[in-house]
Amino acid sequence: MDLNLFTLIGELVVILLIILLILICITLILGLYLIKNKKLVFPGLLLFTLNLTYPALKKIFKWLQLNDILIDQISIDLRNRINRKKFQQLQAKDVIMVLPHCLRATNCPAVLGESGLECVKCGKCCIGTLKEISEKKEIDVYIVPGSTFIKNVLKQRTFKGVIGVACPIDLNLAMMSLEEFTPQGVYLLKDGCINTIVDVEEVIEVINITQPVTNYKLEEFTK
Template sequence: MFYNALRGLVLKVLYPFLMFLGAFFKKRKEGFQRFVISLNNRLIRKQKFRTRKILLLLPHCLQIDKCTIRLTHNIYNCERCGRCEIRDLIGIADENGLDLFVATGGTLARKIVLESRPEAIVAVACERDLSSGIVDTFPMPVMGISNERPFGPCFNTRVDLEKVKEAIRFFSGN
C-alpha cells in the first residue's frame, strides 16, 4: 500500500512538475520521462504484484514499414515473416496466455485498456507515450519498456524481448 501511494505521488505530482521543467529544458524532457518510467517500474517491483490477466500493449511502429498488413485491428493477421519483432511478441503472448494489442497512440491505448480490463500491463512505447500512459492508467500497475529507435521516432522501432519476458515473469510470478 505504501509503495502504491508513493507511486501515486510520483505520477500525479513529480511527473507534472518534471514535464513543466521539460518545457524549459527541452533537451532533458526525455530524460525526465525515462526517470519517471524507471521509478514507476521500481515501485511496482516493491509491491510484488501477481496476476495472470496481463495485457501486452505495443506501439504500431514496431511493425516494419515495408509490411503491407496493418496490425492495429488484429495483430494476429501478422504473416510472421520475421522482419520485425511482432512474430516473437505474438509467440511470447501466446506462451503466457496474454491479451496482446497494437495501438497507434494514446487514445486507442486507453480504449484497449478499458475494453480488455487487465489487472496489469506490460507496455512498450517511446518515453513520451509510455510516461503519459502510465500516469493515465494509475493505479493499475504498468511495467514500461522503452522502445529502441535506431531509425528515429515512430519508424521501424525495436524492443528488447528479454525485458518484455522479464516483466511478464514478474507479474505472473514465474
C-alpha cells in the same frame, strides 16, 4: 491596507516558489540516484514530489534546453519498481501487453483491425517474437497505432495488469493514467513513426515474471 494585502500575496508567492524549488531539488536528487545507481530510496516521497513537479520540471528542462525525456524515464523507472512486487503476483492470463505499431517492419504484411494491427508473425520484426512468447503465456497482445485503440481495448476486456511499450513521454503518461492496472513499462530506445527499437530482452523479462514464472529467452525464438 492594500499595501499590506499586496505584501502578503507577494510573501505567499515567494513561499510557494521556495517550496516548489525544494520539491524539484528532492525529485532531481532522488531521480538521478535511481537512474544512476538503479537503487530506489524513499519511493513514496519521490512519487509524491514527481507527481507534483512533473509539469514544472518538464518546462524548466525545456527552457534550459536540457533533455526533458529524462524526467519521463525517471518516472517510468520509479513506477516500474513501485509496481513490480504486485505485478509479479499476477496471473499471466490477467495481463495484457500493448505494443506500438511503429515497431513493425516497413514491409509488414499485417492489416489494421478493430483492436489494432493483426500481426501474422512473419518474422520481419520483434513484434512477432513478442506475440509468440506472450501467446505461450496467455498474455493478449495489442499492437496499437494510438491512444484511441487503447480505449477500445479497455472497453473490450477486463484485465489486472498491463505491460506497455512506447516512447518515454507516451509511456509515462499511459502509466500514469493506467495506474490501477499495475503497469510495467519498457520505453523505446529509438522512437519515431517507423522502424523504432525496443530492448526485446527487457520486454521478455517482464513477460517471464508473470505467474506462472517462466524463463523464455530471445534466442529460443529467433533461430
